[in-house]
Amino acid sequence: MNTHDIIQQTETFSANNYHPLPIVLARGEGIWVWDVDGKKYMDCLSAYSALNQGHRHPAIIKTLIDQAGKVTLTSRAFHNDQMGPMLKRLCEVSNMEMALPMNTGAEAVETAIKTARKWGYKVKKVAEDKAEIIICRDNFHGRTVTIVSCSTEHQYRDGFGPFTPGFKVVDFGDAAQLEKAITPNTVAFLVEPIQGEAGILMPSDGYLTHARELCTKNNVLLIVDEIQTGLGRTGKMFAYEHEKNAKPDMIVIGKALGGGVYPVSAVVSSKAVLGVFNPGDHGSTFGGNPLGAAVARTALDVIVNEKLVENSRELGTYLLNELKKIPSPHVQEIRGRGLFIGVEIKKSSGRARPFCEKLMNEGMLAKETHDQVIRLAPPLIIKKDEIDWIVSKMNKVLS
Numbered sequence: 001m002n003t004h005d006i007i008q009q010t011e012t013f014s015a016n017n018y019h020p021l022p023i024v025l026a027r028g029e030g031i032w033v034w035d036v037d038g039k040k041y042m043d044c045l046s047a048y049s050a051l052n053q054g055h056r057h058p059a060i061i062k063t064l065i066d067q068a069g070k071v072t073l074t075s076r077a078f079h080n081d082q083m084g085p086m087l088k089r090l091c092e093v094s095n096m097e098m099a100l101p102m103n104t105g106a107e108a109v110e111t112a113i114k115t116a117r118k119w120g121y122k123v124k125k126v127a128e129d130k131a132e133i134i135i136c137r138d139n140f141h142g143r144t145v146t147i148v149s150c151s152t153e154h155q156y157r158d159g160f161g162p163f164t165p166g167f168k169v170v171d172f173g174d175a176a177q178l179e180k181a182i183t184p185n186t187v188a189f190l191v192e193p194i195q196g197e198a199g200i201l202m203p204s205d206g207y208l209t210h211a212r213e214l215c216t217k218n219n220v221l222l223i224v225d226e227i228q229t230g231l232g233r234t235g236k237m238f239a240y241e242h243e244k245n246a247k248p249d250m251i252v253i254g255k256a257l258g259g260g261v262y263p264v265s266a267v268v269s270s271k272a273v274l275g276v277f278n279p280g281d282h283g284s285t286f287g288g289n290p291l292g293a294a295v296a297r298t299a300l301d302v303i304v305n306e307k308l309v310e311n312s313r314e315l316g317t318y319l320l321n322e323l324k325k326i327p328s329p330h331v332q333e334i335r336g337r338g339l340f341i342g343v344e345i346k347k348s349s350g351r352a353r354p355f356c357e358k359l360m361n362e363g364m365l366a367k368e369t370h371d372q373v374i375r376l377a378p379p380l381i382i383k384k385d386e387i388d389w390i391v392s393k394m395n396k397v398l399s
């Protein structure tokens with residue numbers, strides 16, 4: 001089947017919940033992917049940062065195959081020999097004490113919400129069913145009913161009510177609003193350190209530090225959703241580390257934790273917080289399975305051993321500076337941290353999508369987010385000459 005036939009078939013049999021670029025990929029390696037006709041593209045989306053280690057990283061694929069030859073799934077009814085070592089590594093990397101493994105990002109966010117509520121009732125002693133969680137306008141935390149209940153995006157909610165109560169919205173980056181929104185029933189503040197889906201939006205310096213102070217003062221858990229920003233993407237292991245004294249009570253991790261091959265997510269926190277769970281309170285059949293756990297441990301090792309955090313920081317700074325030098329009548333703003341960069345297109349120049357289509361024709365895959373922003377987030381294994389290649393393509397399309 002050719003590209004046209006495959007897309008036709010996909011559109012016939014798939015629910016219409018995505019609008020992909022018209023390209024059919026058949027192979028990937030490192031930062032590169034190939035379509036069914038053998039044309040080569042650079043992957044500058046990295047599956048929304050789930051491919052920080054690149055496509056089919058040899059060490060991760062080796063672990064996948066080795067572990068597939070031993071045992072893949074035990075359920076949590078029995079122990080397996082892979083989950084403990086993975087969670088230990090994850091706690092070391094995140095400087096936390098305890099973890100709860102899940103599969104997808106949304107499940108980990110749900111887990112964080114359940115943890116915060118349980119902690120609120122059992123430890124903070126909030127009255128039954130009164131717990132409140134504060135979230136930010138224009139957040140993205142996933143797609144379950146409870147999570148879209150905290151979304152402020154009309155389309156994410158339209159047709160999916162009734163919604164889960166117990167959420168309160170504040171503007172992202174506004175610590176004064178956060179302070180006002182906190183009540184004795186507030187159990188948590190859930191925030192992305194940089195809002196990715198909203199268009200790579202960065203709060204002003206000091207916001208997270210201020211949020212940390214407010215949470216500490218009011219006995220509220222600070223939960224950061226680092227599913228997209230974590231594991232090196234922004235030039236730190238976790239994006240909250242860009243600020244001083246902003247260590248959260250809980251970090252939600254996903255995407256790149258699975259090394260681009262297998263869905264693995266987790267919540268990491270302290271014993272005081274994750275200690276609220278008792279057997280039977282919460283769970284997942286596949287969560288913590290030995291195949292995913294083995295993959296995740298290697299995925300973490302690759303990030304640390306290959307210094308991907310440092311590479312993201314250095315090349316991200318370089319890329320941002322080079323992009324800013326491009327003389328373009330179309331660019332409103334270029335912003336980002338590490339290899340997490342948003343190029344905002346002026347409204348008068350139309351939407352970002354046609355620019356992404358032009359980039360695709362140039363052999364560079366990037367996906368617009370929220371109409372006006374081209375998101376650049378290549379795998380963190382990228383090298384300097386390949387960054388220069390991105391700059392040349394961006395130059396061609398933006399000038």
Ligand SMILES: *Cc1c(COP(=O)(O)O)cnc(C)c1O
Nearest residue numbers: 104105106140141142225227228
């Ligand atoms: C992708 C993402 C999620 C949801 O993860 P899924 O694996 O798609 O469920 C949640 N939060 C953030 C910040 C994300 O980028």
